[in-house]
Amino acid sequence: MTIEHADRFLVARLLRGDEDAFTEFFDRSFAPLVRFALPRVGNEDAAEEVVQTTLCRAVRKLSSYRGEAALLTWLTTICRREIATYFEQRKKVPPMTDLSDDLPEIRAALESLGTEATMQRREVGRIVQLVLDRLPGRYGDALEWKYIDGFSVAEIAERLALAPKAAESLLTRARAAFRDAFTAAYGVNA
């Protein structure tokens, strides 16, 4: 099942009033949206406000989600508009932040870099976290457990309530998804 197809299915369940679907929807989208909004609005209170508005608006117009892009991409588009509204209403100027994932010219510059050594470690780290946020299911968590926490496949399997074979398979898919997403979005081979 493609991400968009899985997301369409999730939205269909949400429209039917499925509580489990809401939990999945919120758990999958809240943290990535906060991490998207935070550097753009500058503080946690504002990020909370913007993300809450985004999600409230999204659940009201779920029926307009066509599955042409991933659900998180759709939510991010709404969030971007809410951030603009946030600053317009307060007659404030958005903070100057380095938002390379948002600017095509910087994205192009990243693509031209080619080697990891020439990139700013912090910027690469932030991009990697954005990619992890956008991976489907628990892929991002699984990769963090594996490579940051050093968990074994058996430990990851236990956390995901999967058989070890299934966890191993999930990690393989997570790596492939990470490689594809990182390469597709930023043109840098992982």
Added chain:
Amino acid sequence: MNDNENDPIATLVRLAGRRPALDAERTARVRRAVANEWRASVRRKRWTRLSAAAAVAATIAGVLLMRPRTEPAAAPVVAPLIATMGATKSIDWNGGTLRLDHGTQLRIDTPRTATLIRGAIYYANERPGAAVTIHTPFGDVRDVGTRFEVRLRDDALRVRVRDGAVIVRGTTARAGTELVASRTAVTSRTIATSGDEWAWIENAAPPIVLEGKSLDEVLRRIAIEKGLTLQRSGPDQILHGDVPLSVNEALDAATAAAGVTVRIEGDRLIVRGRS
């Protein structure tokens, strides 16, 4: 799987470090707000889908049976912060209903006290001895069994009383009174207790379910929500219908089912049997 030092994916993920964890309290707060909005949206869609059928049936036999909707979520005994952005909200609090206008932030401090941080709230409680206090930067608003709105502006606090009385910095405001408290003074004037300025409160009202209620009971509730005095004649009757309705939907459904006519004149809701 290769996760040694030369594995570029392992290197990148380690380089990035763990994604920052989010504050649990914030997460829970937003989850609650979004869940409420989502459930309300699902209910509205159900209502929209079924309203056409309900309208037809109402002309024949009154209000149709439809899927039930839950009453507004009860506020936790102590909730750190309730915020509304694009929508109004109604919650149960201290035996009454607490409504929040768009763009409001309210912190529930204790079961009987809350702090209005911004925006406007409306509190309605018919229960005697259940007084609440709303803290604001311009002073406390203490009710003595009433229905009132508190709106916080940059330069002042505005309190409008629909029923009963409230006390603001030692000044008592009774029904049909508006108090404006700035940093230096409290002024009052007489106001209407119905009309457009109160519309958001009606829109934020908890849903009305007709099933098993008398026509009189429903009309009284509608009159209260609209700030009107009910004036009606004719026999009472029991209504049916599990659909949660807005105030205007309930008025339409109840009067259609009972075969009565309704009109508003001044501050009166006049209901008469069809001749």
